[in-house]
Amino acid sequence: MLKIFSTQVSGLLKAISDKEEQSIEESSRLLAHTVLSEGTVYFKGFGEMEAVVSEALFGENKFRRGAEFTDASWEELLPVDSVVVASRFADDFEALDFCKKVKEHADCYVILLGGRRKEAVLETTADIVIDTKAARGLVPLDDGSRIGVPSGLTALFAYYALFLTTEEILEEYDEE
Template sequence: MLKIFSTQVSGLLKSISDKEEQQIEESSRLLAQTILSDGTVYFKGFGEMEAVVSEALHGENPFKKAERFRDDSLDELLPVDSVVIASRFQTDEGAFAFCERIKEAADCHVILIGGHKKEEENSDIKADIMIDTKAVRGLVPLDDGSRVGFPSGLAGLFVYYALFLTTEEILEEYVLDKE
């Protein structure tokens, strides 16, 4: 089972890297703009995707100008801020409602990280950019037809590092251009 899972995870991460490159680049530009404008990058996670928030704030490579989104953060939001939301699926009720609350409260950037189920419509989600983790089911098939090994948190952390590294690269280029 581990060999199958490893192979499938490798393919999943490659798919994110290949197919979400443009969304990651656009998101990183917005996040770099927030940092350079002295705004705050808020992180909010739902369920197991709270791991993304923990990594952004307490990991070896914390995100610049990052804060955990708290209930009172809604009143503090400025148009220069960005909010990164991580949920298992892009259409999770909690994440969907949260995106709406953010957009109603402030005209700041909203980036949503989560799996996109092909059968679900995302057009009503109030996010500026949505990054698909491609994690929508378990990766290891069992004899009874079910699947186990659903790597939503792992895929979310991969997207976090893609955003972190790309944003760092943009900020470095900006500093070099200013010299």
């Protein structure tokens, strides 16, 4: 089972690198703009996606001008800020509702990380959606079901893609 899982996860990470490259680049430009404008990059995670918030704020490589989105953030939210929202699925009602409220409240940049399910119709107010590719289990069982949904793992990979690309953009400005 582990061999199947690791092979499948490698494929998902490669798919994020290849197929989400443009979304990651565009998102990183928006986030760099927030940092350079001295805005705040807020992180909000739903469920297990709190791991993205934790990594962004407490990991070895903290996101510049990063902060956790809390109830108090509504009062501080400005159009120059950005909000990175992480949910298991890109069509998660709670996450989509949150994105909509952020846009209505401050019309700042909103980036949504989540797995796109094939059958889902994605309508969101997020400026950019980055598909984490983890929408179902990767390991088939004898009864036809699947286990091993690596949503947290692929979301953290997508976060690091954002972090590294944003840092690369900011380094260009630091050198000037």
